[in-house]
Amino acid sequence: GQSLEQPSEVTAVEGAIVQINCTYQTSGFYGLSWYQQHDGGAPTFLSYNALDGLEETGRFSSFLSRSDSYGYLLLQELQMKDSASCFCAVRAGTALIFGKGTTLSVSS
Amino acid sequence: SQTIHQWPATLVQPVGSPLSLECTVEGTSNPNLYWYRQAAGRGLQLLFYSVGIGQISSEVPQNLSASRPQDRQFILSSKKLLLSDSGFYLCAWSPGDQETQYFGPGTRLLVL
Numbered sequence: 001g002q003s004l005e006q007p008s009e010v011t012a013v014e015g016a017i018v019q020i021n022c023t024y025q026t027s028g029f030y031g032l033s034w035y036q037q038h039d040g041g042a043p044t045f046l047s048y049n050a051l052d053g054l055e056e057t058g059r060f061s062s063f064l065s066r067s068d069s070y071g072y073l074l075l076q077e078l079q080m081k082d083s084a085s086c087f088c089a090v091r092a093g094t095a096l097i098f099g100k101g102t103t104l105s106v107s108s
Numbered sequence: 109s110q111t112i113h114q115w116p117a118t119l120v121q122p123v124g125s126p127l128s129l130e131c132t133v134e135g136t137s138n139p140n141l142y143w144y145r146q147a148a149g150r151g152l153q154l155l156f157y158s159v160g161i162g163q164i165s166s167e168v169p170q171n172l173s174a175s176r177p178q179d180r181q182f183i184l185s186s187k188k189l190l191l192s193d194s195g196f197y198l199c200a201w202s203p204g205d206q207e208t209q210y211f212g213p214g215t216r217l218l219v220l
Contacts (some may be wrong), residue, residue, distance in 0.1 A: 033207055042198060042211040087151065094140055094159055096209055100151035
């Protein structure tokens with residue numbers, strides 16, 4: 001089966017950099033995805049890594065190490081609006097299996 | 109562009125009543141469709157997914173069922189709701205050969 005582990009909560013201040021880690025176990029690996037969900041809203045896609053290395057999209061970056069079954073989401077220049085839950089996910093056949101999510105709280 | 113709709117946005121139902129939640133996608137054809145449930149402050153639990161009309165895969169055995177009567181329509185149903193069915197129900201779609209899933213706005217269900 002598939003399982004993902006990520007921290008339940010992370011706190012940071014505006015302007016800081018925060019890293020949210022994700023370790024996974026899966027029988028067949030295609031890639032690691034990240035989604036963001038603001039309170040009361042629907043999840044939105046942030047990034048996807050199929051190969052080892054760093055993918056950068058503006059203030060957000062995502063990293064993958066397939067040999068370590070590990071990835072992370074890096075958020076730079078944090079803003080108050082970044083307060084949200086972040087989920088890592090791996091594909092299981094046709095479907096995605098999500099981690100339990102990390103609640104990111106950004107304070108001023 | 110593609111859009112995904114869900115309704116109703118909120119629903120309060122008594123225990124034992126039936127349920128029907130509808131999800132429709134516009135602007136694409138033959139999408140993969142998914143139903144998730146999210147309990148308050150919890151992660152996303154995959155309930156059902158479909159790769160085509162009439163093709164439903166169930167991930168969690170329970171008193172819910174899903175149907176896909178048309179290519180871009182996905183319905184979540186129950187004959188008799190339980191208290192434990194309360195939650196945030198999210199529909200999502202993805203292109204058949206891509207990793208990204210796009211979520212609808214969700215339905216908040218409260219079973220009393």
